[in-house]
Amino acid sequence: MKVAVVGGGGREHAIIRSLKKSPKVTEIYALPGNGGIAEDAVCVPIGAKELPEITEWCVKEGMDYVVVAPDDPLVLGLVDMLNEKGIPCFGPTKAAAIIEGSKAFSKDLMKKYGIPTAEYETFDDMEKALEYVKTCKIPVVIKADGLALGKGVIIADTREAAVDGIHTIMEERKFGASGDTVVIEEFLEGPEVSVLSFTDGKTVRPMVSSMDHKRAMDGDQGLNTGGMGTIAPNPYYTEKVAAECMEKIFLPTIRAMKEEGRTFKGCLYFGLMITKDGPKVIEYNSRFGDPETQVVLPLLEGDLFEIMQATTDGTLADVDFKFSSKSACCVVAASEGYPVSYQKGFEITLPENHENIFIAGSRLEDGKQLTNGGRVLGVTEIADTLSEAVDKAYETMKTVHFDNMYYRKDIGAKALEVK
Numbered sequence: 533m534k535v536a537v538v539g540g541g542g543r544e545h546a547i548i549r550s551l552k553k554s555p556k557v558t559e560i561y562a563l564p565g566n567g568g569i570a571e572d573a574v575c576v577p578i579g580a581k582e583l584p585e586i587t588e589w590c591v592k593e594g595m596d597y598v599v600v601a602p603d604d605p606l607v608l609g610l611v612d613m614l615n616e617k618g619i620p621c622f623g624p625t626k627a628a629a630i631i632e633g634s635k636a637f638s639k640d641l642m643k644k645y646g647i648p649t650a651e652y653e654t655f656d657d658m659e660k661a662l663e664y665v666k667t668c669k670i671p672v673v674i675k676a677d678g679l680a681l682g683k684g685v686i687i688a689d690t691r692e693a694a695v696d697g698i699h700t701i702m703e704e705r706k707f708g709a710s711g712d713t714v715v716i717e718e719f720l721e722g723p724e725v726s727v728l729s730f731t732d733g734k735t736v737r738p739m740v741s742s743m744d745h746k747r748a749m750d751g752d753q754g755l756n757t758g759g760m761g762t763i764a765p766n767p768y769y770t771e772k773v774a775a776e777c778m779e780k781i782f783l784p785t786i787r788a789m790k791e792e793g794r795t796f797k798g799c800l801y802f803g804l805m806i807t808k809d810g811p812k813v814i815e816y817n818s819r820f821g822d823p824e825t826q827v828v829l830p831l832l833e834g835d836l837f838e839i840m841q842a843t844t845d846g847t848l849a850d851v852d853f854k855f856s857s858k859s860a861c862c863v864v865a866a867s868e869g870y871p872v873s874y875q876k877g878f879e880i881t882l883p884e885n886h887e888n889i890f891i892a893g894s895r896l897e898d899g900k901q902l903t904n905g906g907r908v909l910g911v912t913e914i915a916d917t918l919s920e921a922v923d924k925a926y927e928t929m930k931t932v933h934f935d936n937m938y939y940r941k942d943i944g945a946k947a948l949e950v951k
Contacts, residue, residue, distance in 0.1 A: 535837070536561045536590055538580050538610065539601035540569065542864075542892035542910045543822035547601060547836070548573050549890070550829045554837035563589070567901045568891020568909065580605050587613045595619055599840065603679050606818050607633035622840040624818050628789060628796040632818040635677050635715045645788040647781055648812040652717035658702040661714055665694040671719040676701050678710030685756060687719065722807040723768040723946075724814065726824050729782060729802065730839055732848040733795040736782045737839075740831050740855040741769035742824045743947050748871060750942045757871045758907060761863045761943030763918060764827040767950040768806050777804065777811050785816070797843050826890050826910045827860035859918040861925040862910045863943045864892070868936040870906030878903045878935040888912050888928065903934050919948060 533556050537544050544562060549572055551557050563586055565575030578585045580602050587610070590598055600610050600623035609626035623629075630637050642649040650673070655661035665672060665688075674697040676684030684707045688694035694716075701711035729738040742764040748754035781802060789796045801817035801824075820828075829836065834853025842848045867874035880894055880901040890912065893905015911932065913924035922944040929939060 533557055533596040533837070534559045534561070534594060535597045535599065536563060536576075536593075536595045537565075537573065537599045537601060538563050538586060538605055540564045540566045540580065541602075541822055541905075542890040542907065543820050543825040544601050545569050545572070545890040545892070546825045546829045546912075547599060547820065549887070550832060550836040551599070554835045556835070557837050561593070561595070566891055566904065567894035567896040568889075570896055581608065583608055583610050583613055586610060587617060590614060590619055591617050597621070597837075597841070599623070601819055603629075603632055603817065603819055607679060620841075620844045622843060623798040624796050625794075627794045629818040630794065631789065631796065631800070631816045633679060635675050635815070636713055638816050639715055639717070641785075641788055641792070642813060645784055645791075647784050647788070648810060650718040650720050650812060650814070652715050654713060654715050656713040658698060661698045661702065661716060662695060664716060665691060665698065668694075668716065669718065670694065673717045673719050674698060674701065675715045675717070676707040676711040677713035677715060678707070680707040680710045684710055720805045720807050720812060720814070722805045723766075725766045725769045725773075725804045725806060725811075726762075726821055727769070727777065727782075727802045727804060728820060728824060728828055729800050730843055730848060731786055731796060731798070731800050732843045732846045733786065733790060733797045734846065735848040736778070736786055736800075737848055737853075738774070738778070738782065739828050740764050741766040741774075742821075742827055743768075744821070744824060745940060745943055748866075748940075750940050755871055757866070759821070759823045759864065760866065760940045761861070761910075762823050762827050763862070763922070763944045763947050764824075764831060764860045767918075767947050773806060773811055777802070781811060781813060785813075797846075799843075822892075823862050823864055823890075823907075823910050826862040826912050828855075830888075830912055830914055831856040831858065831860055856914070858914050858916055859921045860912060860914045861918065861921040861944050862890075862912040863925045863929055863939055864907050864910045865929065865932060865934075865937050865939045866907050867893075867903055867905070868938050874906055875936055876902070876904050880908065881933040883928070883931040888914075889932070903936075908934065908937070918944060922948070
């Protein structure tokens, strides 16, 4: 089977490495891929948002299956365009991807179907939003409605910060049209858990849980990023919590989407908070999370391609797979200055065996890997215990180098405190 993977980051590299293990997959292409992915797939210089060009290329080159990994092409309707040409895909249609594409939609969906989440109000009028934060409970969370590379969320600890946040999103348009509408919601407290799940629109098969580290600096300080590292499994996600999530969140969400005429197939990401009142949804993503994919897929015991096909065909309940009982830790190496501004073009040095290093932002030039993004790579290690996995990941990170490199030194520390 000839398979194309749309995207070019660490998530896509992890997906491609996992797909390579399938005996059914004979050729893998990445659109556009990156310098590191080029070691594992044929990179095609077509951007992930160039939907007509992607569709035309996939038809011309006879792709048997396409994995649409990033949020933008899903929300823009790439799956629909490929399906019209008779090419099956992993990923939701445009109608279903709205669950991530609009936070207002997802909040209204949860309210309508009784799925536990934070209390909220939605505003498309800046003056009304400003009026609301004068009296609402503080701290408060302000979210740009649309896609914002995982960064369109402001946690305001004071009323002044809330006012500034609204101006930043709605007036200064930091996240562009994504901020035309804002969702202002109750600040929830408790440990966060990420649960990616395979679904064919009827069956939900959760993957191993994980814990992301969003802030740029140690101690959860600094700006929000796309993720500076992650561990799996998440110790807060107990069997009891998992059962409650399946009953009150996972299955109700899949049923709600079907009821709305937006059947969801692919990977549905549940961003959860375990509050004193039980688990609640912070956000949905309509695809694999990044860097969570870099710890989740290495723990998969099964054929990823077979699972993906089953989500498309509606036969997920019949596929046999599980996740390892071991632990994984991924530490992300980024360019100094990320997530604001940073320099590119520095040579990357990797250890000879780097099967456990997923490249997120690099380009090839004269046979050398050069930095080409904010998050450059993720080092993932697996061990019998989380403590060992963390130690191994940091040991491996010592063998990686590029100028202006920085990484958090406390990935997994919070999880290791849990008794």
